[in-house]
Amino acid sequence: MTFEEAHERWLQQHLRKRKGERRSRLERGYGHAERLFVKEIWWMLYGNLEYLHPEYEVSDWRGRPYFIDFMLKIGHWRFGIDVKSYGFHVQNMDRVSYKKELVREMYMQVYGYRLIIIPYDYIVDDPELIRNLLKLLLGPYMQQVLIEPSYTRREREIILMGLKSGIVRPMEVSVRLEVNRRTAVKYLNELCSKGKFRAAPTEMGARVRSYEYIRSTSDELLL
Structure with missing residues (x-):
């Protein structure tokens, strides 16, 4: 199965499972940067999208819904993956939004999520570096839970x-x-x-x- 076929099947599967704002968020929020991560990083590493959940809803410290770019669910482990661009997450973010984002990330880690923040520019300029770092970070989990049973x-x-x-x-x-x-x-x-x-x-x-x-x-x- 090619990447295009697997990607379309994966995306449509998640769209069918969702309703309301969760579906709307996936339609609106899953864009170029997220697709590029899936194609150039994840698919190249593992050739499998089964355990990767796009635009995944979690709650922040105030109980308000928040969507992270991807949630990797393998066994009882939860890895939140965010692709961040310099413009959206630095240049166009005010001080209040910036501090709320940092507190939200701390809160997620308190409640058992492991966060992986990936600079968009590196996906474009040096995807091999990101692939190597992810392989080192996720290798033990992916090998035991995802790759071997496949x-x-x-x-x-x-x-x-x-x-x-x-x-x-x-x-x-x-x-x-x-x-x-x-x-x-x-x-x-x-x-x-x-x-x-x-x-x-x-x-x-x-x-x-x-x-x-x-x-x-x-x-x-x-x-």
């Missing part, structure tokens, strides 16, 4: 084959896993649907004979 033992063996050779053939999977060709093709197609492989181009109408591994920056977490 693949079966046999799927991970096929992924290892793809990492080593780049191209994997059903017969090779059949020999490696000691299964018949039909079952090997089934495993490969399931990994295609998870975005780890794609069918190698063939002549029109010809049977697929090989699958190309799709590399990502999260490969080391999968094995």
Whole structure:
């Protein structure tokens, strides 16, 4: 599944679940900066949007609703992620709004949320730095709760084959896993649907004979 397909499915799923102001906020508040974070940072790292919740509502210290850009929910852990631009959060913010925002962030941490503040400019200018920092920060949680359950033992063996050779053939999977060709093709197609492989181009109408591994920056977490 491509990023565009996964992103549209993910966004529509959250829109369907929401009503009133929560839905309106997602329609209004989820913009260019948030989408860029999802595409250039999150998807590149994990290739999975399942546990990421956009425009997530929490309460501030006065009991008033407040929406954070993203909430990552893995197990009992809650990570609030805010993408902040210099213009909106510094230049265009008055003293009262600034101090309220800082108190709100402190309050969230008191109540068990871990906050991750990401400068928008770094997503544009140096996304690799943000990806590396997030990988260090979230690696233990994502590996245990998100990444590992996403693949079966046999799927991970096929992924290892793809990492080593780049191209994997059903017969090779059949020999490696000691299964018949039909079952090997089934495993490969399931990994295609998870975005780890794609069918190698063939002549029109010809049977697929090989699958190309799709590399990502999260490969080391999968094995």
